[in-house]
Every structure is written in C-alpha cells, then in structure tokens.
Amino acid sequence: MVIKVLGTGCSKCKALYAAVEKVVKENGINAELIKEEDLEKIMSYHVMVLPALVVNEKVVAKGVISETEIKKALTTAE
Amino acid sequence: MLQRFANWLAYGVLSLDAQSRLGSAVDFFIYDTIKILILLFIISSIMGVINAYFPIERLRNYLTKHKLYGLQYLFASCFGAITPFCSCSSVPLFIGFVKGGIPLGVTFAFLITSPLVNEVAVAMFLGTFGLRITGIYVVSGILLGMIGGFVLGKMKLEPYLSDWVKKIQQDSMAETEQWERDKTTFMQRLPGIIHDSWGIVKGVLLYVIIGIAIGGAIHGYVPEGFFRQHMSQSNWYAVPLSVILGVPMYANAAGIVPVIEVFVAKGIPIGTALAFMMAVVGLSLPEATLLKKVMTWKLIGIFFGTITLFIILSGYLFNWLL
Numbered sequence: 001m002v003i004k005v006l007g008t009g010c011s012k013c014k015a016l017y018a019a020v021e022k023v024v025k026e027n028g029i030n031a032e033l034i035k036e037e038d039l040e041k042i043m044s045y046h047v048m049v050l051p052a053l054v055v056n057e058k059v060v061a062k063g064v065i066s067e068t069e070i071k072k073a074l075t076t077a078e
Numbered sequence: 079m080l081q082r083f084a085n086w087l088a089y090g091v092l093s094l095d096a097q098s099r100l101g102s103a104v105d106f107f108i109y110d111t112i113k114i115l116i117l118l119f120i121i122s123s124i125m126g127v128i129n130a131y132f133p134i135e136r137l138r139n140y141l142t143k144h145k146l147y148g149l150q151y152l153f154a155s156c157f158g159a160i161t162p163f164c165s166c167s168s169v170p171l172f173i174g175f176v177k178g179g180i181p182l183g184v185t186f187a188f189l190i191t192s193p194l195v196n197e198v199a200v201a202m203f204l205g206t207f208g209l210r211i212t213g214i215y216v217v218s219g220i221l222l223g224m225i226g227g228f229v230l231g232k233m234k235l236e237p238y239l240s241d242w243v244k245k246i247q248q249d250s251m252a253e254t255e256q257w258e259r260d261k262t263t264f265m266q267r268l269p270g271i272i273h274d275s276w277g278i279v280k281g282v283l284l285y286v287i288i289g290i291a292i293g294g295a296i297h298g299y300v301p302e303g304f305f306r307q308h309m310s311q312s313n314w315y316a317v318p319l320s321v322i323l324g325v326p327m328y329a330n331a332a333g334i335v336p337v338i339e340v341f342v343a344k345g346i347p348i349g350t351a352l353a354f355m356m357a358v359v360g361l362s363l364p365e366a367t368l369l370k371k372v373m374t375w376k377l378i379g380i381f382f383g384t385i386t387l388f389i390i391l392s393g394y395l396f397n398w399l400l
Contacts, residue, residue: 008169008368011281039169039371040242048138048174050167063167064126066270 001031001077006042007051016051016065023070031074084109107294110336113205114286115279118332121201122275128160138178148228154184155223158191159216168192169368173243176372182239183231190385191223194360198282202335207342214396215352222356222388230384238377240370282332289333293340317350317393324357325386331359348400353393361385 005020007013017035024031036042036054045052045059052062053073060073087108089101137157141150168189175185195216203212338351361382369378 015277043170043173046174048167048170050170064270064274066273068270 001029001056001074002034003031003074004034004036004054005051006036006045006047006054008037008039008042010050013051016053019065019067020053020070020074023067023074027071027075029074081109084112103294107290110206110290110293110339111287114202114290114332114336115283117201117205118198118282118286119275119279121197121204122278123271125160125197126271126274138175138180141175141178141180141184150181150184151187151224151227152220154180154187154227155191155220158188158223159195159220161192168365169372172369172372176239176243181231182236183227183229185227186230186381187223187227190226190360191219193362193365194222194356195219196331196359198278199331199335199355199359202332206335206339207348211348211352214400215356218352218392218396219356219360222385222392226385226388230381233380235377235380238374238380240372240374243372282330285330285333286336289329289336293336316347317353317397318390320350320354321357321386321390321393324354325361325382326363327358328362328364329358331355334358347397349393349396349398352396353389356389356392357386360389 003020003024005013005017007016017033021033023029024033042050042052045054047059047062049063051065053060053065053070055073055077058077060077061069084105087105089105137153141154171192172185172189175188176182200212200216203215334355338355341351341354342348366378366382369381373381
C-alpha cells in the first residue's frame with residue numbers, strides 16, 4: 001500500500017506525518033510512506049483542506065485526523 | 079481568584095518583593111500564563127468540535143448556488159473566522175473555492191478573515207481585554223473581510239491569478255469526493271478532539287511563554303505611560319507606522335497578545351495596538367510566499383495593499399471610538 005501525507009509544511013502537517021509513521025510502525029503495516037509537499041501534486045487530489053491522508057491514491061481523510069481514524073483508514077485499506 | 083494564586087506563588091513561595099520590578103513581572107507572568115492556557119484549551123476544544131463537523135464542500139456548494147445579494151460576503155467572512163484550518167490550507171481552500179465557481183471577491187473575504195480572526199486570538203483577547211474588546215476585534219475582523227472581499231471583487235482581479243490556477247479553472251470538472259465519512263458519534267470523537275486541543279495548547283505554549291515573558295518584562299521594567307509620551311493619539315502617523323511594521327511580521331497570535339496587553343497598559347492607544355495586532359496576524363511574509371503559487375506578485379501586492387489600508391483605517395476608527 002502507498003500512503004501519502006499531503007501537507008505544505010506547517011506544524012499540523014508534520015504532526016500528521018509523525019502520527020501516521022507511528023501507526024504504521026505499531027501495527028506492522030507494510031506500506032510505503034510519502035510526504036507530499038509539492039502544491040501542484042497536492043492539488044491533483046482535489047482537497048480543500050490540509051493536511052490530508054491518501055491511501056493507494058484515494059483521499060481517506062482530511063483536516064483534523066486522529067490516530068484512531070488513521071488506524072482505521074490504514075487497516076481497512078490493507 | 080487566579081490573581082491571588084499568582085500573588086501567593088510569586089510573593090509567598092518565591093519570596094519576591096511585591097514592590098520590586100522583578101516581583102511584579104513574575105507575578106504577571108504566572109497569572110497570565112495560567113489564565114491564557116485555560117482559556118486556550120477551552121476555546122480550542124469548542125473549535126475542534128466545530129471543525130470536526132464542518133462540511134466545507136457543502137459550504138462551497140451553498141455559496142455557488144445561492145444568489146445572496148451581498149450576504150455571501152458575510153457568510154464567507156464568518157466562516158473564515160470560525161473555521162480553524164491550518165494556515166497551509168489557505169491555498170487549497172482558495173483554489174477549491176475558485177474552482178467551485180465562487181466569485182473571487184467572496185473567496186477573498188474568506189481568505190482575509192481566516193488568519194485574522196482565529197480561536198487562539200479570541201481566547202487570548204477574552205482573557206486579556208475582556209468581552210467588549212474581543213467583540214470589537216471579531217466584528218471588525220469580519221467586517222474587514224466583507225468589505226475587503228467586496229472591494230477586491232469589484233476590482234476584477236481574475237487576470238492576475240497565476241497561470242496554474244487559471245488552468246485549473248479551465249479544467250474544472252465536477253468533483254465527486256465520495257470518501258466515506260464514518261459515522262462516529264460525538265462521544266467517540268470527543269477524546270480525539272480533547273487530545274487535539276491539548277496538542278494546540280502544547281504547540282503554542284512556547285510562544286505564549288515567550289510573549290508573556292516579554293510582556294512581563296515590559297510590565298515590570300518600563301515605566302507607566304512611557305509609550306504615551308512617544309506614541310500618543312495625536313501622532314497621526316502612529317497608526318500607519320505600526321500597521322506597516324506589523325504586516326511583514328508574523329507572530330503567533332498566542333505570543334503577540336500578551337505583548338499588546340502590556341503596550342496598552344503602558345500607554346499605546348488601544349486602536350493602534352489592535353491595528354498592529356491585526357497587521358501582524360492577518361498578513362505576513364510567509365503567507366505571501368504561500369500565495370505566490372496562486373497569485374501573481376501584482377495580485378499579492380494589491381491584496382496586501384488593500385488590506386493594509388483597511389487595517390490602518392480600522393486603527394483610526396478604533397482610536398476614535400474607544
């Protein structure tokens with residue numbers, strides 16, 4: 001699975017990346033984790049709010065994302 | 079009650095002299111820090127709840143479909159004030175609105191109030207200046223957004239959007255963002271919201287402490303009325319000067335309000351101080367760099383210039399009113 005964290009670099013975006021990393025590690029998920037900071041690429045996902053979580057090219061969450069939501073999104077997608 | 083605790087801590091526990099400058103500064107520091115952190119936590123939690131349930135796509139569709147005879151500026155402005163999106167959302171939001179067919183002026187109204195009126199600033203203002211001044215801040219921020227958005231809309235600035243955004247407008251397709259919003263109940267979401275609020279408090283904690291430390295130092299060491307001598311209301315250039323100084327600066331709202339509080343206590347007219355704060359928080363060099371992606375320099379210049387002018391006008395208005 002390919003996980004992308006969309007964000008332009010503010011603290012919330014970094015926090016999301018760290019949280020996703022943590023969830024991936026804790027649950028032994030086999031995934032490639034990418035931080036997408038390029039605005040043009042981010043906009044190709046048509047999100048209006050950052051940060052956003054993309055799993056296998058599908059936007060699964062945006063804005064305020066809790067660890068529980070991350071976990072749910074990653075485990076259902078597997 | 080909180081003041082008594084702070085007094086006890088500074089003078090009782092730490093045995094500082096109440097008459098001394100250090101004592102006074104530390105006392106202020108303790109009192110202000112605790113008060114602000116409590117307020118911040120409460121307000122962030124409330125905003126977290128709002129944010130969790132806020133349907134941004136529905137707002138956009140609503141704004142496009144309904145001809146509101148000018149009210150759309152009010153809505154856009156109010157939503158800009160309420161929604162605590164991350165500052166890096168301002169560009170995607172801008173694009174999303176523009177793509178969705180929302181007039182540029184309305185989008186600008188949102189873009190202006192979003193950083194200008196935020197929950198952190200409201201919490202700080204409530205604790206520092208009380209309900210009346212906070213109300214004035216919020217109302218003027220929203221009005222500024224409305225009028226600014228309206229004026230900018232009338233200027234027909236579409237040609238000055240960056241090429242990339244124009245291209246997006248052309249390719250604009252109907253967006254079907256169907257991602258399953260899980261039906262989590264409020265009680266299930268609450269721990270996450272509380273956790274995030276605590277995260278916000280932790281995030282700004284350093285800035286709050288720095289701001290209060292600076293405020294405390296000024297409070298203790300700068301004599302009363304110092305600023306009154308140098309920056310009184312009769313100096314007509316005080317307002318524009320402080321606004322222009324404030325624009326490129328960016329300070330976290332959390333950090334700047336304690337400093338503003340002390341400025342006012344030491345004699346700067348509240349209108350000038352408020353205008354300065356709006357300039358610092360509402361416009362900044364980092365924001366301009368982000369906007370570069372969607373606007374040409376000319377548009378950024380017009381945008382910043384118009385808002386700066388309105389903030390200066392607001393500053394004069396406040397001084398006259400208050």
